[in-house]
Amino acid sequence: MSTPQELTEQIRLTSHWVGPLQTEIARVVVGQKSLIEGLLVGLLTNGHILLEGVPGLAKTLTVKTLAQCIHTGFQRIQFTPDLLPADLIGTLIYNPRTGEFSTKQGPLFSNLILADEINRAPAKVQSALLEAMQERQVTIGDQTYKLPDPFLVLATQNPLEQEGTYSLPEAQLDRFMLKLKVGYPTRAEERSILDLMGTSNPKTDVQRVIDPEDIIRAREMVNSIFVDDRVKDYIISLVFATREPGSFGIQGLDGMLRYGASPRATIALTLASRARAFLAGRGFVTPHDVKSVAADVLRHRILISYEAEAEEMTSETIIAKLLHHLPVP
Numbered sequence: 001m002s003t004p005q006e007l008t009e010q011i012r013l014t015s016h017w018v019g020p021l022q023t024e025i026a027r028v029v030v031g032q033k034s035l036i037e038g039l040l041v042g043l044l045t046n047g048h049i050l051l052e053g054v055p056g057l058a059k060t061l062t063v064k065t066l067a068q069c070i071h072t073g074f075q076r077i078q079f080t081p082d083l084l085p086a087d088l089i090g091t092l093i094y095n096p097r098t099g100e101f102s103t104k105q106g107p108l109f110s111n112l113i114l115a116d117e118i119n120r121a122p123a124k125v126q127s128a129l130l131e132a133m134q135e136r137q138v139t140i141g142d143q144t145y146k147l148p149d150p151f152l153v154l155a156t157q158n159p160l161e162q163e164g165t166y167s168l169p170e171a172q173l174d175r176f177m178l179k180l181k182v183g184y185p186t187r188a189e190e191r192s193i194l195d196l197m198g199t200s201n202p203k204t205d206v207q208r209v210i211d212p213e214d215i216i217r218a219r220e221m222v223n224s225i226f227v228d229d230r231v232k233d234y235i236i237s238l239v240f241a242t243r244e245p246g247s248f249g250i251q252g253l254d255g256m257l258r259y260g261a262s263p264r265a266t267i268a269l270t271l272a273s274r275a276r277a278f279l280a281g282r283g284f285v286t287p288h289d290v291k292s293v294a295a296d297v298l299r300h301r302i303l304i305s306y307e308a309e310a311e312e313m314t315s316e317t318i319i320a321k322l323l324h325h326l327p328v329p
Contacts, residue, residue: 007283031189044275047177048153073110079121085128089138118155179300226284230329256308261301
């Protein structure tokens with residue numbers, strides 16, 4: 001078994017593409033560093049991502065640029081109330097000449113899937129997508145088809161427009177490893193966006209930096225990153241505190257939480273922390289890695305009570321309070 005120092009050296013060699021990839025994306029996408037880092041964490045951990053932000057914040061452009069840099073397949077699917085599962089996964093087509101059925105695969109058979117406004121699709125479509133996200137496969141007729149690797153669903157939600165939307169079921173929300181909040185750029189960044197994109201034909205071409213095989217090799221290295229027992233206990237305590245904050249001596253949260261995070265959150269928090277350490281070029285996870293990804297992993301897995309809403313509390317403020325009060329190893 002390699003020591004943390006040996007792992008760190010191996011990771012420095014394996015992660016040589018991280019810097020050039022971020023630089024190449026930055027040629028097209030101004031700012032949004034946390035968004036880009038979150039997408040890389042999802043790629044490195046094989047975890048799906050939910051993006052929330054108002055329109056016009058370069059969510060689609062960032063995902064498309066990332067796909068071009070990795071030279072993988074990219075599909076953007078606009079979710080609407082009249083969407084059918086067949087529009088997503090494909091269908092069987094009958095040939096009257098031969099009397100046979102042939103399979104027409106849908107847009108889900110790609111690598112990076114941008115599911116735009118996912119909460120506008122009805123329950124049947126959500127169920128079809130749920131199988132693809134969890135099992136990395138889809139069923140058409142009586143045949144099951146494996147989806148390509150890497151396969152990553154990047155879904156967007158508009159936080160402002162609620163009319164005509166379907167709430168995502170908790171089971172599906174839990175399948176997303178991260179929920180990233182996409183914010184407005186700074187004044188300086190917006191000026192750079194104007195200089196770069198203020199034309200009818202902006203240049204958005206990028207060079208291929210890595211291949212999908214590099215991502216798969218990097219995933220193996222991420223899985224070998226060392227997590228100390230004290231850091232594991234810290235992760236467990238953080239997740240348990242979302243269920244029973246009072247048992248950790250955290251005051252003011254009694255009755256504020258309807259549901260806490262599931263064991264899937266514990267696994268996701270560990271994987272995301274490992275990916276964060278990989279991006280930093282380290283062979284071991286620190287408590288800072290855990291704290292830096294905690295909000296992205298937990299914010300959609302905590303259901304607050306009506307009392308908390310009346311107090312104008314959010315899952316964000318609750319997570320911040322937990323991180324502040326729990327002792328760090």
